[in-house]
Amino acid sequence: MTGVPRDGQALWLLAATFVVAVAGLVYELIAGAVSSYLLGDSVTQFSLVIGVFMTSMGLGAWASRFVEVPERGFTLSQVLLGIVGGFSAPVLFLAYGYLDGLHAILFALVIAIGALSGLEIPLITRILTEREAMKHTLSSVLTADYAGALVAALLFPLVIVPQLGLMAASLSFGLLNLLVAGISVWLFRDRIGWLLRGAWVLGLAACAAGLWWSDRIVSLADAAFFEDNVILAEETSYQRIVVTEWRGRYRLFLNGSIQFDTLDEHRYHESLVHPAMAHAPRRADVLILGGGDGMAAREVLRWDGVERVVLVDLDPRVTELFRDNGTLAALNGRALDDPRLEIRNEDAWLFARESDQVFDVVILDLPDPRDFAVSKLY
Numbered sequence: 397m398t399g400v401p402r403d404g405q406a407l408w409l410l411a412a413t414f415v416v417a418v419a420g421l422v423y424e425l426i427a428g429a430v431s432s433y434l435l436g437d438s439v440t441q442f443s444l445v446i447g448v449f450m451t452s453m454g455l456g457a458w459a460s461r462f463v464e465v466p467e468r469g470f471t472l473s474q475v476l477l478g479i480v481g482g483f484s485a486p487v488l489f490l491a492y493g494y495l496d497g498l499h500a501i502l503f504a505l506v507i508a509i510g511a512l513s514g515l516e517i518p519l520i521t522r523i524l525t526e527r528e529a530m531k532h533t534l535s536s537v538l539t540a541d542y543a544g545a546l547v548a549a550l551l552f553p554l555v556i557v558p559q560l561g562l563m564a565a566s567l568s569f570g571l572l573n574l575l576v577a578g579i580s581v582w583l584f585r586d587r588i589g590w591l592l593r594g595a596w597v598l599g600l601a602a603c604a605a606g607l608w609w610s611d612r613i614v615s616l617a618d619a620a621f622f623e624d625n626v627i628l629a630e631e632t633s634y635q636r637i638v639v640t641e642w643r644g645r646y647r648l649f650l651n652g653s654i655q656f657d658t659l660d661e662h663r664y665h666e667s668l669v670h671p672a673m674a675h676a677p678r679r680a681d682v683l684i685l686g687g688g689d690g691m692a693a694r695e696v697l698r699w700d701g702v703e704r705v706v707l708v709d710l711d712p713r714v715t716e717l718f719r720d721n722g723t724l725a726a727l728n729g730r731a732l733d734d735p736r737l738e739i740r741n742e743d744a745w746l747f748a749r750e751s752d753q754v755f756d757v758v759i760l761d762l763p764d765p766r767d768f769a770v771s772k773l774y
Contacts, residue, residue, distance in 0.1 A: 408579065408583065409520050409523060409524055410524075410536055411540075412520065412580070413517065413537050413541050413544070414540040414541070414543060414544040414547075415544065415573075416474070416513065416516050416541075416544065416573075417541045417543070417545050418544040418547055418548040418551075419548075419570075419573050420548075421544070421545045421548035421549060422548050422565065423477075423481040423513075423566070423569065424449045424506070424509070424510075425548070425549075425552045426484060426485050426562055426565060426566050427445045427449075427484060427488070427505065427506050427509070428442040428446065429557070430484075430485055430488045430489065430502075430562055431444075431445060431488070431498075431502055432651070433562075433635075433651045433652060434488070434492045434498065434652060435498070436651070444503075445502075445506055448507060449509070450510070452506065452507045452508075452509070452511045452514060453510045453511070453513055454514060455507075456510065456512060456513065456514025456515040456516075457514040457515070457517065457518050458514075459515065460514075460515050460519055460522075461518075463515070463519060465587055466520075466522040466523050467523060467580070467584040467588070468584065468588060468592065470515075470516060470520060470523065470580060470584075471581055471592060471596075472595075473512045473515045473519070474573055474574070474576055474577035475573075475574065475577045475592065475595050476508075477512040477513065477573050478570045478571070478573030478574035478576075478577060478599055478603060479570065479574075479599040479603070480505065480509055481509050481512075481566065481569060481570050482566055482567050482569065482570015482571065482602075482606065483603075484509065484566050485565070485566030485567075486563060486567070486606065486613050486617075487501065487505065488505070489562075489563065489613075489617035490613070490616065490617050490620070492617075492620075492621075493616075493620025494620055520537055521533055521537050553633045554633065557632070558632055558633055561610075561630075561631040562631055562636075563613060563617075564610045567606045567607040568607060570603040570606075571600070571604060571607060574596065574599050574600045574603055575600075577599075581593055581596055614629065618638065621638075621652065622638065622640050622649070623640075623642075624640035624641060624647065625640060625642060626638060626639070626640050627639050627640065627723075628721075630713065632711055632713045632714075633711075635650050636649075636650070636651055637649075637650060637713065637714060639724065644658075645657070645658055645659050646724075646727060648689055650714075650763055653763060655689065656689060661691055665692050665694070666695055668692060668759060669692055669695035669696055672758075672759060673695075673696065673699050676756050677756075678756040679699055679702055679756050679757050681703065681704050681706075681753075681755045681756050682696050682702060682704070682705045682706070682756065682758075683705075683706050683708070683753075683755040683757070683758045683759070684696065684705060684707045684708070684758075684759045684761060685708050685748065685760050685761070685762065686708070686709055686744060686760060686761040686763070687709065687761030688707070688709030688710075688711060688714035688715045688718065689718045689724075689727075689728060690707075690715075690718045690725075690727075690729075690732045691727070691761070692761040693705055693707055693728065693731040693732065693734070694729045694731040697729075697734055702736060703736060704736055705734070705736055705737045706738050706753070706755070707738070707740065708740045708742060708747045709739070709740075709741060709744070710741065711741070715732060715741060718732055744762075
């Protein structure tokens, strides 16, 4: 690494290890989240993705022994990881909408990302071994790697998904990988050929363009999923929220599953609420588990004698939208603004288990049980 002091070289490689670990785990979590959103059953999807990813990392680590020039191999793995990982979410969303065999595409991407991630630690260790004692090298690399994994695990649900969404997050971390690769191209310039430099430039341009056009990619994917116009699409820490509209007909989708259609939602919510309310000796205090769209609350509040309604829904963004968005709030008759209603954004299972409050009527307005987390509520 011409022109760079050895201490600076080692510090950069440890920093690169940290960034690689963050990006690698983010790609893994994105693959698990996308497959859960599209296919349901989050326990199965995340288990399969994690298992295949870890196995592929081992395959990549084994394959690193065949890399003759570790500096070149590390840089190449960064370039490829940035491209494959960066475009993983767009490819999965578009494949689900326009192609068959999503599982094959999913696991091909996970294997590629896992193998490329597995290559990096052995290659970085080989480069650093030339500069310091092996025991210190390995411990430093593993420390940076584990620290990066912790940071990614914390940031993914709290910051990355709510602020960026899965599509932009994937492309952003692809760009980050390619920026790391760019520094490596410069540091290892005496061992990097023009072909690898060209691949880096093309990959960087592709990821930057993809990030710039990420909203259009999302719209293109949504056009394949939904037959009506998408008027709202957001990703929260818990789910993907989509609202569609066609000639005054609105539909709500959570993780791709329809929750209501204004054409006939009254049939469901009236049947859900009114028999229970009619047969209750008292109806002063009512508990609604789920129902963040406010439709069940609208029906409950039609009854005389209702003094308090507690609505427990996990995702605060759902209740915010159906309280504060004028179009959506009109669908529930602005029930979520009623002074008698209290919104509790927490897990309905924990609330039911831990609360010592007594209610006259309990209404369960829950999503379809597509995975274990929802099934246990039923």
